[in-house]
Amino acid sequence: MNKQSMKRVLSFGGAVAFLGLAAQVSAMDGEQIIKDNCLQCHSETGDSAAPFSRISQQRKTPESWQATINRMKTQRGLKISKADEKVLLKYLADNQGLAPSETMGLRYVLEREPNVVEQNVPQHVAEMCLGCHSSARSGLQRRSQDEWEKLVHFHLGQFPSLEYTAGARNIPWFDIAINDTSKKLAADYPLKSQAWDDWKKAAKADLKGDWAVSGYMPDKGEYSATLSIMPNKKDEYILLINGHYADGSKLSGSGSAVVYNGYEWRASIIIDGREMRQVFAASADGKALSGRMFLSKEDAIGGYVNAKKVDKAPTVVAVSPTYVKRGETTKLRITGTNLDTNIDLGKGVKAKLMSKANDHLIVEVTVDAKAATGVRSVSVAGSELAGALAVYDKLARVEVTPSYSIARVGGAGAGYDKEKSLYRAVGYSAGKDGKAGTADDVKLGFMPATWTLQPFDEVAEHDNDLKYAGTIDANGIFTPGGAGPNAERKMSTNNAGNLKVIGTVADGANKVAGESQLIVTAPDLVREFIR
Ligand code: HEC
Ligand code: HEC
Incomplete structure (x- = not known):
């Protein structure tokens, strides 16, 4: 399996039907709704720990529960009132959810972060499942062994052509999925876990x-x-x-x-x-x-x-920008509340209060030419934010995030929207060894950049991708071209392209650029969440 097919760049598309407002729920209501709406197809097991077939032996996020309920409605013929559906969703999400720690590292699909290249995907999932959706989709579920196996059956039943799709047609997909992948998933993502038992018992905080x-x-x-x-x-x-x-x-x-x-x-x-x-x-x-x-x-x-x-105590939430340069005077915004003037930015960095609002302070910062470089804390009125501010002397390197991204043509009457992609520039100074690109580089944070596009390679240059694939604006937002064949292009191909996104940061007279790859291509019709 090549590298390209091992990774999947996630995109979520445009508008999403979202979870509506929940109604007040008691467990009784939730169970009654299942009894009233689901038992024509599902059955009662007689086991009070897992009372309903197929429903009780899985835990998932609110979005995943919504997707399952949607499938029951659109594919299976479930009829349920809007009011009952809200109560049911809340009941299932509350009682068969994931502990906070079980969602860690995979929240990007819930947050609909575009252009995530998933990291640390288990090998078996990469080979068997990434062809159609994220690895996080299974990583954010917990099931019994039997339910992981049923999920495999569901896939083949629902998508009979699955075994002929890329990545699956040259392997015995079903045999591997049922005998191997489902067992590994059951071991990695088991229905019962200490984290969930603990979370169920834990007192839940009031957020008001x-x-x-x-x-x-x-x-x-x-x-x-x-x-x-x-x-x-x-x-x-x-x-x-x-x-x-x-x-x-x-x-x-x-x-x-x-x-x-x-x-x-x-x-x-x-x-x-x-x-x-x-x-x-x-x-x-x-x-x-x-x-x-x-x-x-x-x-x-x-x-x-x-x-x-916010309570009565002062709270520092963030500092922006997150860097100041030796020997310079700049303005810094400190976000937080109840901040008074006792601002401590460490040795060699003087702060003078310029203005104060309910949510932030603006301070003028003067950095001594000999102030120690590196990351330091910011403290205001006794509230300290560790590692909040970097003092640097020279910008050494710029990274454009994301390092690899996909935008998709759309619009032009195609019935689907363009999928934009967006970029930010992250600056680094060289650190103690004086060399850029080594482990001790100091991250300065997001820096303002000017944005340009270049063809990624000779083919892209020859095909004039730059002219057709799209444009990038001053905020680093790339808008792809319109959908459909383009008569101006070779063989009337569409407005696809292979581009470099270049972010250039000015550090005084010193200009430092970083780049990343952008593929502009056709729409992805499997969305991360089903609408
Ligand atoms: C008209 C028949 C029908 C009704 C009504 C129905 N289901 Fe299902 N359900 C199915 C079928 C068939 C499957 C197996 C295929 C699948 O997963 O889509 C299933 C599977 C499921 C699964 C397992 C999905 C998975 O990912 O493994 C859950 C959970 C579920 N149903 C919940 C419900 C709930 C909750 C209700 C009631 C609000 C409900 N169903 C009502 C037919 C139905
Ligand atoms: C052929 C494309 C395809 C492949 C390959 C595929 N999936 Fe899916 N999967 C889908 C689609 C489409 C859905 C959404 C089904 C729906 O709800 O309508 C889905 C849904 C799911 C769900 C959510 C089910 C629910 O209702 O909670 C899980 C979990 C999942 N897949 C895991 C896997 C795993 C694990 C693999 C690899 C063994 C895999 N998928 C391989 C297309 C695929």
């Missing part, structure tokens, strides 16, 4: 209160805000958000949220007239929320969010 938020939107830049979370019904909240973008302009919005399984935060919020989704995880102590917020209509356009619960 004010939160200090730091985040990024590709087309708006970094922002800081206060998110007020107000209780509505059990596990449901009303939201208000107010804050500022990095350029000082105001941000405000309101919305609502549901918490599944004690920590899976899903919110709909309209900010400055745009409808967004939040997919966050709450920390076990209920003091941190983190995840991704993105446009409901275009989930590629989004960014990571970090929030800390």
